[in-house]
Amino acid sequence: MDGLFARERAVVAPGAVHVPGWLSLDRQRELVAACREWGRGPVPYRHTVLPGGGVMSVRSLCLGRRWVPYRYLDTVDVELPGWLGELGREAVTEAYGDGQGFSPDTALVNFYDAGAGARMGLHQDKEERSGAPVVSLSLGDRCVFRFGNTETRGKPYTDVELASGDLFVFGGPSRLAYHGVPKVLPGTADPALGLTGRLNITLRETGLWRDAASARA
Numbered sequence: 001m002d003g004l005f006a007r008e009r010a011v012v013a014p015g016a017v018h019v020p021g022w023l024s025l026d027r028q029r030e031l032v033a034a035c036r037e038w039g040r041g042p043v044p045y046r047h048t049v050l051p052g053g054g055v056m057s058v059r060s061l062c063l064g065r066r067w068v069p070y071r072y073l074d075t076v077d078v079e080l081p082g083w084l085g086e087l088g089r090e091a092v093t094e095a096y097g098d099g100q101g102f103s104p105d106t107a108l109v110n111f112y113d114a115g116a117g118a119r120m121g122l123h124q125d126k127e128e129r130s131g132a133p134v135v136s137l138s139l140g141d142r143c144v145f146r147f148g149n150t151e152t153r154g155k156p157y158t159d160v161e162l163a164s165g166d167l168f169v170f171g172g173p174s175r176l177a178y179h180g181v182p183k184v185l186p187g188t189a190d191p192a193l194g195l196t197g198r199l200n201i202t203l204r205e206t207g208l209w210r211d212a213a214s215a216r217a
Contacts (some may be wrong), residue, residue, distance in 0.1 A: 015172030022167035095169035130207030133171025148178035
């Protein structure tokens with residue numbers, strides 16, 4: 001609860017659901033600890049270099065099938081934990097009433113440095129062959145999350161404030177909507193979380209494992 005009133009669950013667009021405060025503080029702490037541990041693994045958080053030479057301001061790492069702009073590789077540097085996949089299924093159930101067979105095989109963990117002005121430009125998650133929804137979990141500082149339309153980076157779009165513990169799921173008609181983070185609000189995280197900056201965990205089902213299974217059959 002923020003102030004006197006709880007933030008309300010909202011359907012931002014068809015298939016796009018915002019559930020404020022879905023993660024308890026204890027669960028948030030567990031996820032922050034896991035994110036730190038993953039960063040100590042074989043591939044640390046790093047700034048992604050785009051094909052045109054630009055460098056993303058967020059630092060990222062992949063769990064499960066590795067993503068590079070703008071495709072998935074057949075390599076896995078850090079395994080996607082089974083418990084995180086299960087959390088993703090719980091998230092889809094929370095948003096839509098059932099898990100819809102959601103079986104994520106990749107997760108992108110993005111760190112927004114509070115002092116570096118990190119942000120994320122409007123983009124589509126369109127490298128996946130699966131039409132399964134995307135699950136987004138927020139930790140740490142609040143941000144402005146801009147959720148747009150499927151045709152253009154411009155208007156119409158809706159700005160949603162995401163706080164630590166919030167869940168955002170988008171699928172169905174909104175699966176290919178442009179979205180991004182134009183602003184992070186430094187110093188807005190609960191000090192009890194022990195995190196400076198913002199972490200975002202995005203779970204996806206690539207659909208590529210089905211292709212690989214078919215090729216072996």
